[in-house]
Amino acid sequence: MRRLFALLVLAAIVSLVPACAEPPSLVLWHSYRGEEERVLVELAKRYEREHGIHVELLGLPFDAYSAKLQAAVPRAHGPDVFIDAHERLGIYRREGVVAPVGDAVPPEDVASYEPTALDAVTLDGERWGVPLSTKSLALYVNDGVPAGAPDVYPLAYEAENPYHHAAVLSAFGGALLAPDGSYGFDDDASLRSVLYVHDLIAKHEIPGDANGALVKQLFASGRARTSIDGPWLAADLPPSLRYHVEPLPVVQETGRRMRPLLTVEAVMLSPSGARRPEARAFARWLGGADAALVRATEAHQVVASEPAWHDPRIAGDPLLAAFHEQARAADPMPTSTRMRAVWVPVQEAMRRVFRGEDARVALDDGRRRFEDALKPPPPPPSPAPLAIALGVLALVGALFAVRRARAPAFRQELRESRTAYRYVAHAAVVVFVLVVLPLAAGALTSLFAGTRADPRYVGLGNYLAILTARGGSLLGHGSFYVTLFVTVLWTVCNVALHVTIGVALGVLLSRPAMRLKSFYRVLLVLPWAVPSYVTALAWKGMFHRQFGAINAILSWLGVQPVSWFSHFSTALAANVVTNTWLGFPFMMVVTLGALTSIPREVLEAAEVDGATRWQRFRGVTVPLLKPTMLPAVVLGSVWTFNMFNVVFLVSGGEPDGTTDILVSDAYRWAFTRDAQYGYAAAYAVLIFLILAAGSRLLTRVGGEATT
Amino acid sequence: MRRLESVLAHLAVIAGVVFAVYPLLWVVSVALSPGAMSSHPRALPWPESPSLDAFADVLGVRDGRSAVFARQVVNSLVVSLATAAVAVAVATPAAYALARFRFVGKTWGTRTLLATQMFPAVASAVPLYLLLEAMHLLDSRAGLVLVYASTAVPFAIFQMRGAFDAIPVDLEEAAMVDGATRAGAFWRVALPAVRPAIAVTALFAFMSAWNEFILAATLLSREAAFTLPVVLQRYVGEHDTAWGPFAAGAILVSVPVMALFYIAQRQLVAGLTAGGVKG
Numbered sequence: 001m002r003r004l005f006a007l008l009v010l011a012a013i014v015s016l017v018p019a020c021a022e023p024p025s026l027v028l029w030h031s032y033r034g035e036e037e038r039v040l041v042e043l044a045k046r047y048e049r050e051h052g053i054h055v056e057l058l059g060l061p062f063d064a065y066s067a068k069l070q071a072a073v074p075r076a077h078g079p080d081v082f083i084d085a086h087e088r089l090g091i092y093r094r095e096g097v098v099a100p101v102g103d104a105v106p107p108e109d110v111a112s113y114e115p116t117a118l119d120a121v122t123l124d125g126e127r128w129g130v131p132l133s134t135k136s137l138a139l140y141v142n143d144g145v146p147a148g149a150p151d152v153y154p155l156a157y158e159a160e161n162p163y164h165h166a167a168v169l170s171a172f173g174g175a176l177l178a179p180d181g182s183y184g185f186d187d188d189a190s191l192r193s194v195l196y197v198h199d200l201i202a203k204h205e206i207p208g209d210a211n212g213a214l215v216k217q218l219f220a221s222g223r224a225r226t227s228i229d230g231p232w233l234a235a236d237l238p239p240s241l242r243y244h245v246e247p248l249p250v251v252q253e254t255g256r257r258m259r260p261l262l263t264v265e266a267v268m269l270s271p272s273g274a275r276r277p278e279a280r281a282f283a284r285w286l287g288g289a290d291a292a293l294v295r296a297t298e299a300h301q302v303v304a305s306e307p308a309w310h311d312p313r314i315a316g317d318p319l320l321a322a323f324h325e326q327a328r329a330a331d332p333m334p335t336s337t338r339m340r341a342v343w344v345p346v347q348e349a350m351r352r353v354f355r356g357e358d359a360r361v362a363l364d365d366g367r368r369r370f371e372d373a374l375k376p377p378p379p380p381p382s383p384a385p386l387a388i389a390l391g392v393l394a395l396v397g398a399l400f401a402v403r404r405a406r407a408p409a410f411r412q413e414l415r416e417s418r419t420a421y422r423y424v425a426h427a428a429v430v431v432f433v434l435v436v437l438p439l440a441a442g443a444l445t446s447l448f449a450g451t452r453a454d455p456r457y458v459g460l461g462n463y464l465a466i467l468t469a470r471g472g473s474l475l476g477h478g479s480f481y482v483t484l485f486v487t488v489l490w491t492v493c494n495v496a497l498h499v500t501i502g503v504a505l506g507v508l509l510s511r512p513a514m515r516l517k518s519f520y521r522v523l524l525v526l527p528w529a530v531p532s533y534v535t536a537l538a539w540k541g542m543f544h545r546q547f548g549a550i551n552a553i554l555s556w557l558g559v560q561p562v563s564w565f566s567h568f569s570t571a572l573a574a575n576v577v578t579n580t581w582l583g584f585p586f587m588m589v590v591t592l593g594a595l596t597s598i599p600r601e602v603l604e605a606a607e608v609d610g611a612t613r614w615q616r617f618r619g620v621t622v623p624l625l626k627p628t629m630l631p632a633v634v635l636g637s638v639w640t641f642n643m644f645n646v647v648f649l650v651s652g653g654e655p656d657g658t659t660d661i662l663v664s665d666a667y668r669w670a671f672t673r674d675a676q677y678g679y680a681a682a683y684a685v686l687i688f689l690i691l692a693a694g695s696r697l698l699t700r701v702g703g704e705a706t707t
Numbered sequence: 708m709r710r711l712e713s714v715l716a717h718l719a720v721i722a723g724v725v726f727a728v729y730p731l732l733w734v735v736s737v738a739l740s741p742g743a744m745s746s747h748p749r750a751l752p753w754p755e756s757p758s759l760d761a762f763a764d765v766l767g768v769r770d771g772r773s774a775v776f777a778r779q780v781v782n783s784l785v786v787s788l789a790t791a792a793v794a795v796a797v798a799t800p801a802a803y804a805l806a807r808f809r810f811v812g813k814t815w816g817t818r819t820l821l822a823t824q825m826f827p828a829v830a831s832a833v834p835l836y837l838l839l840e841a842m843h844l845l846d847s848r849a850g851l852v853l854v855y856a857s858t859a860v861p862f863a864i865f866q867m868r869g870a871f872d873a874i875p876v877d878l879e880e881a882a883m884v885d886g887a888t889r890a891g892a893f894w895r896v897a898l899p900a901v902r903p904a905i906a907v908t909a910l911f912a913f914m915s916a917w918n919e920f921i922l923a924a925t926l927l928s929r930e931a932a933f934t935l936p937v938v939l940q941r942y943v944g945e946h947d948t949a950w951g952p953f954a955a956g957a958i959l960v961s962v963p964v965m966a967l968f969y970i971a972q973r974q975l976v977a978g979l980t981a982g983g984v985k986g
Contacts, residue, residue, distance in 0.1 A: 061940035064924035417810030427801030482920035
């Protein structure tokens with residue numbers, strides 16, 4: 001024990017030692033992986049050799065990349081240079097993450113970039129990035145399958161995915177988001193495009209409800225002759241497959257060619273980086289023809305530098321050439337932050353049409369949902385009423401405190417408390433500074449709307465909007481009350497299963513005659529030991545409709561495969577199973593611990609008295625377990641209520657956000673619907689209030705106070 | 708009758724074990740299968756043409772990055788051990804006071820502590836960032852430890868308070884009658900009695916720090932400073948995930964935790980008697 005403690009203290013000391021090296025000359029952040037990362041490292045080394053400037057690279061997880069840039073750059077802790085997709089420019093400009101590149105794209109370089117790519121990074125007449133490469137969908141054609149072969153889909157693609165549908169929509173003359181930022185998926189072009197695809201599905205010319213994995217499998221196995229997919233598909237196809245890529249075809253109904261959405265990866269400059277000539281020079285070099293040649297030949301990027309394409313090594317690569325040709329006939333993804341709010345309503349509208357509902361109604365509902373999500377925050381009220389209310393509250397509190405402090409009994413108590421304070425003082429400071437302050441600061445954001453850089457005081461407007469379901473139906477889709485109901489259902493199911501399974505296994509394992517006890521025990525706590533972000537994804541894979549192990553087991557038992565994430569009940573079940581798996585070991589261990597403290601004699605005495613096994617369990621074990629289980633159940637409920645990971649990773653809110661719980665909904669407000677941080681914070685405060693009330697109730701009903 | 712019952716009990720426990728282990732076998736199978744995820748449904752998690760390539764990738768054997776990986780292992784260990792140390796050191800005396808003394812603000816303090824557990828952590832990420840910035844602890848292991856302590860300490864206090872509640876107060880009183888001070892009773896009598904709980908509390912704090920990646924990725928800005936979960940998360944991309952290394956990395960990351968679980972088994976059971984029957 002003492003040695004362990006010494007080790008812990010040592011670790012604490014080591015953690016204080018800064019692990020810093022000399023300051024680098026230029027800092028570059030990226031989220032490249034594999035080949036792309038390797039080539040970037042190589043290029044940075046080459047740049048140092050040729051130009052004498054050291055470039056320090058930092059590869060970050062894609063999931064955390066954007067949030068990190070938005071946290072670090074405005075406070076001058078970010079990189080000089082970073083690589084990201086152009087569609088983030090909208091939010092980056094708003095949050096002060098990015099600055100114009102200035103002479104990194106001098107006039108003489110303009111002609112050397114792919115015009116579409118350069119357009120994509122040009123906003124309000126200024127360039128906000130140096131284009132590196134482009135990504136878009138194109139048509140994969142299996143050369144081994146003749147056209148018109150029987151039992152083969154002529155085409156397979158993710159028909160329900162708005163990103164893919166945008167290409168079809170373009171052939172009908174529509175766009176998901178109009179140039180003025182208004183919702184585009186409700187006009188005649190949209191209606192015709194979605195009915196056209198519905199018709200194709202009905203005629204079995206394309207598969208319905210196909211996801212990426214199914215499309216890949218259909219194409220790779222020759223059961224689909226063509227597929228609309230991005231460059232990332234090529235890496236997953238078997239080397240033996242004979243195929244080529246060509247630009248997207250013409251839609252016969254309109255006679256127009258499909259234009260996919262184009263993503264341009266670009267070198268961007270942080271405001272501090274943009275002031276450094278060497279950062280601008282490096283950005284220019286990385287986008288230039290020399291570096292582009294390396295990026296294209298070694299990392300297979302569809303580079304945006306035109307001169308690089310004169311090199312036969314790139315021009316002669318049929319895959320690259322095809323995606324390059326497609327990039328010229330593609331529409332850059334809108335950069336507006338409103339684009340992020342488009343995907344969900346569009347997808348839901350399309351799904352409803354494909355299910356056979358009235359298309360006009362479905363499309364109109366989609367627009368309503370989009371506009372509802374982006375409803376501008378209420379006009380700023382005067383802060384006076386709230387300030388006065390807080391002031392009065394503080395005054396009353398102060399008066400109360402003074403009156404109490406004057407009472408002699410209180411002084412006596414305070415004197416007696418002195419010993420205790422010596423024990424709690426440091427914990428109180430730690431908890432106050434590290435926990436209470438940040439939470440209070442977070443709660444305060446709920447009184448604001450607008451961006452982080454330019455917050456606008458709205459008083460209780462955010463709360464009012466949430467509690468009135470933004471003026472919509474209180475029981476409508478995505479309203480606070482519906483989500484709350486789902487959250488409660490989710491929590492009750494989970495905690496009930498955690499406790500039932502945990503107590504059952506705990507009781508079984510504590511049978512004195514049980515053999516192999518410790519062996520079982522170790523295996524049973526394994527779900528706890530493996531990081532949950534990995535196992536949640538493993539469960540998601542197991543629930544996959546076509547390839548998942550669960551459906552494989554079901555079909556082995558003679559049951560029809562279930563499309564787990566298309567219905568609310570099955571999607572919720574999938575989430576609950578995953579979370580039950582993650583959570584039951586804790587309850588089991590708590591039960592085991594509690595049972596060891598039940599004196600054996602009590603149980604034996606009951607047995608002697610002739611109590612049946614069930615009576616003994618009800619009469620002796622349960623009452624003795626209760627004081628231990630109650631705090632565990634309260635804490636477990638609170639954790640489950642806020643269990644963001646599982647919902648987000650397993651069902652992701654599917655179908656259509658119905659399995660979202662309050663926390664994951666708050667996350668969506670903050671990160672996918674136009675970055676409404678204040679609104680998300682108001683959600684967090686409401687969650688807190690509900691939990692605070694709920695746990696008091698729970699402990700009351702339980703008949704025991706945890707405090 | 709007894710025999711039948713015992714068989715049934717074993718069957719029930721084995722069902723639980725299968726439920727617990729089956730998904731993990733899939734993780735192992737993916738880690739051992741080179742190439743993409745399986746393209747046809749299977750009920751049994753056998754790897755396809757097994758190889759250890761994914762493990763070699765994670766360990767950096769093939770591209771000579773083993774040194775960086777080793778460094779990241781050390782980071783993870785240091786940060787997690789330090790979090791455990793801070794959590795135990797801060798929480799234990801406070802929990803002792805909550806269990807043994809009456810003092811002004813006790814009820815209020817305990818309620819606040821419980822309340823902090825109810826606030827979704829999403830809300831405090833940005834304020835924590837600003838706090839660390841003000842303390843000049845961004846991009847340092849100490850800063851990360853402080854952030855992790857913010858979640859570990861409240862739970863540790865609950866945990867330890869339960870443990871102190873569960874041991875009889877008589878021993879300490881006897882020691883004090885024999886002339887020991889309150890501090891002496893705390894150090895020499897109470898602390899040794901709650902050793903299992905300390906081990907479990909340390910283990911919990913260790914695990915919470917060991918598996919966290921969002922805050923680590925947000926706060927750390929040098930590859931050499933990264934912890935293992937950040938490294939792992941790098942295998943997840945926008946359009947595709949490198950499942951092999953991701954799964955292999957997950958297994959490597961879990962091995963130390965499993966080892967700790969195995970070692971701490973006894974303590975785990977005894978130590979979680981949180982808030983148990985008062986003596």
